[in-house]
Amino acid sequence: MVMVQLVRSIYRLGFCFFFLVCFVHGGTAPNRASSHAMAKDSAFKMLMTKEALVKKKKFVAFPDIQKILKNGVLTVSLLQDDIFPFFFYDKDAGFLGIDRQLINSIARALGPNVKLKIIRTAKTYDDIIKQVSAGRAHLGISKINYTPSRSLQVLYGDESYITLHPALLLHKKERSQKKDKFDAGQFFKAKNKRKICTISRSSNTYTVNELFPGAIIVASKNEKIRDRKFVEGKCDALFLDDYDVEKKFTEDPFLKTYYEAVVLDKVETPAYIVTNPKYPNLSSFIDDLVRNTTSLQFELHTSFDQYKHHLKPLRERQEKLALKKEAEEGADSSGNNTEEDEEEIQATEGVAS
Secondary structure (H helix, E strand, O other): OHHHHHHHHHHHHHHHHHHHHHHHHHHHHHHHHHHHHHHHHHHHHHHHHHHHHHHHHOOOOOHHHHHHHHHOEEEEEEEOOOEOOOEEEEOOOEEEOHHHHHHHHHHHHHOOOOEEEEEEEEOOHHHHHHHHHOOOOOEEEEEEOOOHHHHOOOEEOOOOOEEEOEEEEEEHHHHHOOOOOOOHHHHOOHHHOOEEEEEOOOHHHHHHHHHOOOOEEEEEOOHHHHHHHHHOOOOOEEEEEHHHHHHHHHHOOOHHHHEEEEEOOOOOEEEEEEEOOOOHHHHHHHHHHHHOOHHHOOOHHHHHHHHHHHOHHHHHHHHHHHHHHHHHHHHHHHHHHHHHHHHHHHHHHHHHO
């Protein structure tokens, strides 16, 4: 009897538990479905809101810059020949220089998807101007100075990235006769008929005309011919800038033995980036970047020191020059001893006779 009642109790308890489970499951299923739908709807609304915000806040560049961003390429024109420390190739470290630093920074500032395309087919500065003006390059950089004729073809930025100064290389023989301080204006007065060697159709020719209207310009096609004319004495001075002087004296220290450099510190010849006239906002963008980035405002001597160790050929040449100097000094010393010996022999022979 007791067993029968126990079985009945278990049966009733199980039946009640079954109905309880069904009730709970049946009541919560719709709620769960509803909760899931609400969560999904809420996430969708949140996602749509974010998309809407992105669309509203989407960056839209100026039309000329937008073309570069769309194509993902910034094309830059540089001279064919290296100009240390502005841009040069090192077989171990690759393409280096302050111009390289600058165009890298411009590309990065435009966006992570913008790549650099560098054109190095220009043989002269005017070739760079032509390439930029014709639209083959967005911008040009290669220690480019200002001239009015160039500014009619390309846009010069308001900000220069380095400021140089005109310089004159003079023969020391001529200067040794004058102890007074060198007066370039007086030296090149028209009545003196002094000649200056420079490169034709360059910014240097423009600057010479501005500074020394009385000077006679001896223009050459390129740097090599210009320097040869100066060495041959066909002009009284070689017109350079402080960069050229630094480079020449660094490459060949013996030049200081024969030539004297006079830097016109009060006259500035800034170097600019030039842009295609169809990209005025790119020019303004670069101006703002240079103006507000201290690391893109370069100084000549610091730049030389920064990259000097990359120039292995320069170091090798300096070593050869040092050996040459030692050999010359040794030859002079040996020659002097020989003359002294000969004098002593002659004196002895004279006494004997």
